[in-house]
Every structure is written in C-alpha cells, then in structure tokens.
Amino acid sequence: KNEVEQSPQNLTAQEGEFITINCSYSVGISALHWLQQHPGGGIVSLFMLSSGKKKHGRLIATINIQEKHSSLHITASHPRDSAVYICAVLNTDKLIFGTGTRLQVFP
C-alpha cells in the first residue's frame, strides 16, 4: 500500500463544476503540499498546509490531521485547470508523493 493515496486517479468535468480531489496518508507528517503539474513536467506548488484550511482564488485546500486526510477543491472549474494534481507529504525532511489525479475540464 502506498504511503500517500489519492482519489480519483482520473477526473473529467464540465466547465463550471465544483471539483474535489482527496488525499489520504499513513505516515507522520509535518506538512502537506498540493502541487499542479502541466504537460511537459513543470510542477507548481499550490498550497503547503499543516492544519485547517487555505484558500487561493478558486482553490481551497483542507487538512484533517487526526484523520490523516486532505482535500483540494476547485470551484467554478475552467479548462485551464486541466492538469495533474499531486498530493505530497513532508516526512522527515523529504516529500512523499501520491501518484496524482489527472483532471480534464471540458468547455
């Protein structure tokens, strides 16, 4: 079993839909990252959080430390949100990554 599990693996949506991506982890962590990766490989950090909730524009990230679970929400999704979203946890100085969720948003 992977130490960081994401669901779903693939997600398609119509423009405007509310999207949720889930991440569960089984190791102790000091922080959790949500990352976005576009075709071609570049990775952009969306959030780093260790408790509660953070919001940036249409993106919201939450974490429940007791349940070892985090969610990434995208409100009013847009085709430019199409990308791979990766959850990564910071464990003893290094990141452990999930396999990613491939999101496609259609007009």
Place this chain on the structure above:
Amino acid sequence: DTGVSQNPRHKITKRGQNVTFRCDPISEHNRLYWYRQTLGQGPEFLTYFQNEAQLEKSRLLSDRFSAERPKGSFSTLEIQRTEQGDSAMYLCASSFSFGEQYFGPGTRLTVT
C-alpha cells in the same frame, strides 16, 4: 529572482554513457532536493542537500548515481553507465529550511 532552473531540459543518450544534469536553486534557499518521476507516477525522492552537505540519499540512488553541491549553490546529478531504466524526468526543488519547495522545470532523460 528567476526561480529554480535546470539544464539541460532534454537529454537523449545511449545506454552505457554518462550524463550530468545541473540545478540552480533560488539564491537564498539553503535546501536543494532531487526527485525522479517516471511516466504516470508521482515523483520519488532521490537525495537532498542542506547547504553543501548531502544529508540523505534514497535507496533508489544506486552507486551509479552521484550528486554534489560543492559551494552550497548549484547542484549536479551524474548518472554513470546509464541504463534504459534510468529514463525519467529528473526534478530539482529548493526551499529555505523546512519551507515550501519550489520546483524546476525538470530534465527529461531518454536512454536508448
């Protein structure tokens, strides 16, 4: 500040050749990380530096792999006697202490 840069962006090499990649972190960042990502998978940790000291190496990093950060600024990752299984995207990231990691664009290696 131009962010984390990596060179080359793409490298095609024949099996058995040596390759070297370079990462230039954000200038005030003291930590530098190397990750490897194969197709359809999330990145995997390879090694990291705090300043010039290499603090941890993954079991994934066989003795054909070596990484350096000689002056605590840029870093190089060398793969000797490349194998087809080494084909992957090699990602570099930097951070200030335990802060947010900023990723470079990656170097895509293809071993033929």
